[in-house]
Amino acid sequence: MALKLHHLNASRSQRLVWLVEEMGIDCEIVHYQRHPETNLAPPELLDIHPMGKSPLLEDDDVVIAETGAIAEYLLAKHDPDHKLHPRSDSPDFPRYLEWVHSAEGAPFLPGLFGFYLLRSELTDIPLAHAMAAEAAKAAAHIEAHLAKHDYFAGDSFTAADCLMGFQIQNTALRAGALPPATQAWLERVQARPAYKKMLEIGV
Ligand SMILES: N[C@@H](CCC(=O)N[C@@H](CS)C(=O)NCC(=O)O)C(=O)O
Numbered sequence: 001m002a003l004k005l006h007h008l009n010a011s012r013s014q015r016l017v018w019l020v021e022e023m024g025i026d027c028e029i030v031h032y033q034r035h036p037e038t039n040l041a042p043p044e045l046l047d048i049h050p051m052g053k054s055p056l057l058e059d060d061d062v063v064i065a066e067t068g069a070i071a072e073y074l075l076a077k078h079d080p081d082h083k084l085h086p087r088s089d090s091p092d093f094p095r096y097l098e099w100v101h102s103a104e105g106a107p108f109l110p111g112l113f114g115f116y117l118l119r120s121e122l123t124d125i126p127l128a129h130a131m132a133a134e135a136a137k138a139a140a141h142i143e144a145h146l147a148k149h150d151y152f153a154g155d156s157f158t159a160a161d162c163l164m165g166f167q168i169q170n171t172a173l174r175a176g177a178l179p180p181a182t183q184a185w186l187e188r189v190q191a192r193p194a195y196k197k198m199l200e201i202g203v
Contacts, residue, residue, distance in 0.1 A: 003027040005070075006048060006056040007202075008041050009034055012067055012166045013055030014203045015103075019071055019162040021194035021201075025078050029201055068100055071159050084159045096153035096160050103163035107141060110134035111171060139171060139179065146181040150188070161189050 005020060007013040007029050020027045032042050032054060046052035049065050056063060057070045059077075064070055075085045086092040102108070110131040117128045142164075145152070152160040168186060172178045178186060189195060 004058040006030050006054055008032045008054030011054050015162045015166040016055045017201055018198040019159055021197045092154040096158055099152040099160040100163055103167055107138035108167045143179040143182050146185045
């Protein structure tokens with residue numbers, strides 16, 4: 001079995017580089033660079049998957065796209081002791097699932113739209129204001145959760161923290177500052193050796 005993670009620079013695939021490090025599994029990281037003007041992925045990724053986006057995971061003849069799906073695949077196959085994902089009978093399981101999927105879901109879509117609107121210099125239109133209000137609502141939801149729990153799934157670090165990490169760092173970069181519990185969570189997870197190893201591998 002040969003695992004290969006196709007990783008685009010400055011992209012959400014860095015959270016899977018981080019997860020692979022947390023899991024301590026053998027996985028080749030294949031690096032790609034965004035086009036300097038368009039910011040798009042290079043066409044080589046289209047040879048691997050029709051969407052041509054990153055992350056992509058290859059496991060021998062299996063190719064799988066979508067960060068959450070890749071994380072679930074890796075954990076199902078390579079985390080038999082559930083060190084990084086709660087068992088389905090654990091009380092943390094529903095919350096874990098919700099945050100794993102939130103990392104590409106409702107809490108972050110407004111921020112993504114906002115980013116594209118900003119890049120198009122469309123910051124003073126009703127859609128941009130609506131997206132900013134939705135992003136603020138999501139940030140308050142995350143802050144309220146982290147004020148009560150050390151990690152996204154509860155008291156223990158899980159893959160949900162890796163997946164939420166990239167989005168929260170981006171929010172911090174855009175907003176300039178994070179609310180206190182979210183900031184404390186970010187500092188806690190950034191102190192992890194696997195996070196630091198991910199930075200060495202290259203984001
Ligand atoms: N929902 C997908 C999003 C994949 C995606 O949009 N990846 C971006 C990187 S952040 C990408 O490859 N962008 C380059 C491009 O679209 O050409 C996931 O979670 O994997």
